[in-house]
Structures are given as structure tokens and as C-alpha cells.
Amino acid sequence: MLNKNMIEDIVKRALQEDIGTGDITTLSTVKKDVEITGNFLAKENGILCGLEVIKAVFWALDESITFISAYRDGSVLENGTVFAKVKGNAHAILSAERVALNLLQRMCGIATYTRILSDQIQGYKTKIIDTRKTIPGLRVLDKYAVRVGGGYNHRYNLSDGVLIKDNHITAAGSITEAVNSARMMIPHTLKIEVEVQNSHEVKEALEVGADIIMLDNMNTAQMKEAVDFIAGRALVEASGNMDRKSLLEVAQTGVDFISLGALTHSVKALDISLKF
Numbered sequence: 342m343l344n345k346n347m348i349e350d351i352v353k354r355a356l357q358e359d360i361g362t363g364d365i366t367t368l369s370t371v372k373k374d375v376e377i378t379g380n381f382l383a384k385e386n387g388i389l390c391g392l393e394v395i396k397a398v399f400w401a402l403d404e405s406i407t408f409i410s411a412y413r414d415g416s417v418l419e420n421g422t423v424f425a426k427v428k429g430n431a432h433a434i435l436s437a438e439r440v441a442l443n444l445l446q447r448m449c450g451i452a453t454y455t456r457i458l459s460d461q462i463q464g465y466k467t468k469i470i471d472t473r474k475t476i477p478g479l480r481v482l483d484k485y486a487v488r489v490g491g492g493y494n495h496r497y498n499l500s501d502g503v504l505i506k507d508n509h510i511t512a513a514g515s516i517t518e519a520v521n522s523a524r525m526m527i528p529h530t531l532k533i534e535v536e537v538q539n540s541h542e543v544k545e546a547l548e549v550g551a552d553i554i555m556l557d558n559m560n561t562a563q564m565k566e567a568v569d570f571i572a573g574r575a576l577v578e579a580s581g582n583m584d585r586k587s588l589l590e591v592a593q594t595g596v597d598f599i600s601l602g603a604l605t606h607s608v609k610a611l612d613i614s615l616k617f
Contacts, residue, residue: 343393347481352397354478355440364436371431377617379434381410381425381445383418384612388456390414390489391448392425394482395441403433414489415452418611427615438615447479448486449611455490455604458588467592467599470495470578474602483605495600503533507557510535516542520549534578543567547575556596557581564594 381395389412399406406429418424427434459469469492475483484494496502505519513519516535523533534553535546540563546554547570554571556564558581568577579596584603591599 343481343485345397348394348397349401351444351478351482352394352401352440355444356398356401356437359440360436364432367432367435371435373430373432375431376429377431377434378426378428379438379615379617380423381427382614382616383420383422383424384614385420387418387449387453387611388490389416389418389424389449390452390486391445391482394448395425395445398437398441398444399427399429399434402437403430405429406433418449442613442615444479444482446610446613447476447608448482448489449613450608451483451486451605452490453611454608455487455492458584458601458604459491461588462592462599465589465592467596468493469588469604470598470600471604472600472602472606473498474606476605487604492604493598495598502531503527504536504555505534505551506536507538516545516551517549520546520551524550536580537567539563540566540570543570547571551575553578555580555600561586561590561594564591564596568595 392410392414396408399408406427408425408427410425412424455469462469471484471487471492472495480497484497487494496504503523505516505523509519510516513522520533520535532552534555535551536555536557537543537546538557543554553576555578556567559567564579571577576598577596578598578600579591580600583591583599583601588599
């Protein structure tokens with residue numbers, strides 16, 4: 342579930358950015374007491390995500406606005422589906438329209454793309470997971486949308502766990518040095534993940550006791566070899582341009598996770614409109 346306070350904070354900042362000192366077009370063309378009804382229309386197939394967020398956008402400007410939907414997050418939308426209605430003061434609805442659509446379209450786009458990729462590996466143990474490649478300030482929404490689409494979340498932020506990447510290894514001196522140093526500092530409840538790029542680094546990460554080994558930019562033959570060598574002694578994550586690979590072939594190597602920055606960093610928004 343989404344945290345109400347976090348949603349309200351995101352909505353407040355987004356409305357301040359979009360409205361500025363006032364919606365001059367609406368103020369100058371529409372009378373204050375006019376009421377309107379708007380229909381949210383899906384203009385392509387996809388997964389619905391973000392109903393509570395768009396409701397919060399309208400209520401931030403006018404709590405008397407009525408928002409109705411027989412759908413819920415995770416519902417499958419078909420092109421042409423009217424999935425929600427909003428009714429109330431025209432000034433508030435028109436001023437909130439773009440922010441509501443921006444957030445809704447992005448969340449639906451993430452959920453839809455995640456569902457497409459998750460369906461490709463259905464039946465395998467491998468999980469689709471996201472990354473921290475999110476829009477600054479919108480991470481909580483991005484990661485929620487991934488879950489709605491059937492995916493799973495990696496770290497929410499840098500304090501969630503240790504992920505030792507190539508730059509950390511270079512700065513620390515070696516995988517062994519980095520892992521041993523981290524283990525002396527962190528509590529036992531945190532896991533250590535190490536990014537590796539070849540079989541030598543896989544062996545070193547395993548020997549030093551990494552909990553998770555990330556196979557970075559390996560081909561499927563290399564992934565299979567690494568998974569067989571690790572043999573369940575650590576969890577295995579495949580990463581690096583995964584959206585350009587056959588995810589089914591990656592899942593067939595036996596990896597536990599496939600992480601994709603493309604779920605959130607460059608996803609296509611779902612085409613949705615609000616018609617009065």
C-alpha cells in the first residue's frame with residue numbers, strides 16, 4: 342500500500358509546480374460555480390495503477406469532488422474503457438487535470454510494462470525486480486507500480502542494504518576487501534550483494550561470503566555457468582540491459598532475479614485521457 346503522507350507530499354509539490362500563481366486559463370474562461378463530470382478513458386490496452394494518487398490530486402484542490410471507479414489497481418484495461426469518473430467544481434478539476442494524468446499515465450505505463458515482462462517468464466522461479474533508476478521524487482510511486490504489475494522491489498534507497506558495484510570494488514581495492522569491510526560495519530540483518538563481471542569475480546564473491554551475486558552484462562551461457570558454480574550458496578541476480586535480452590532464456594539459466602532499470606527509467610506512459 343502507498344503511504345498517504347508520501348502521496349500528499351508528491352501531489353502538493355506537483356500541483357505547486359504546475360499551477361504556479363494560478364490557472365489563468367480556467368480563471369479567465371470558466372465561472373466559479375460551474376460543475377462538470379469527467380470520464381477517464383483508456384486509449385490503449387494496459388494495467389491500471391494509481392487510482393488513490395489521482396483521487397488525492399483532485400481532493401488536494403477540493404475535497405468535495407466526487408471520484409468513482411468500479412476498477413482497482415491491477416485491473417486489465419482495454420482500449421476504449423471508461424474506468425473512472427470525476428465530478429465537481431470545474432475550476433478544481435481543470436486545474437488538477439494535467440497532474441492527475443501525468444502521474445496516472447506513468448504509473449499505468451510502469452505496471453503495464455512490468456506485467457508484459459513478468460508474463461514472459463511465467464512458470465519459472467525467477468522474479469522481475471526494479472532498480473533505483475526512478476524519477477527523483479517519484480520513487481515510491483514507481484516502485485508501487487512495479488508491484489502492481491507483478492514485479493518485485495530491489496532496494497528502496499541506499500540504506501536498505503549493501504550493493505557493492507564495480508566503482509566500490511575499485512575504490513576498496515578488491516571484492517574481498519569491500520565485503521570484509523562492509524561486514525565489520527553493518528548489522529547482521531543486512532545482506533551484502535556484489536556485482537561481478539566474470540567467472541573469477543563470481544568465485545571471489547562466493548568465497549568471501551556474499552549473500553547475493555549480481556551477474557552484470559553476462560551472456561546466457563556465462564549466466565548458466567555462474568548459476569551452476571554458485572549452486573544455491575548465494576542468490577543470483579542477472580542485470581545489465583536485460584530489456585534487450587530474451588528474458589525467457591535468462592530465466593532458464595536458473596537466476597533468482599532479473600533486474601531492469603528500464604521498468605522505470607524510460608518507460609512509455611499509457612495513453613489515457615480525461616473527457617468532459
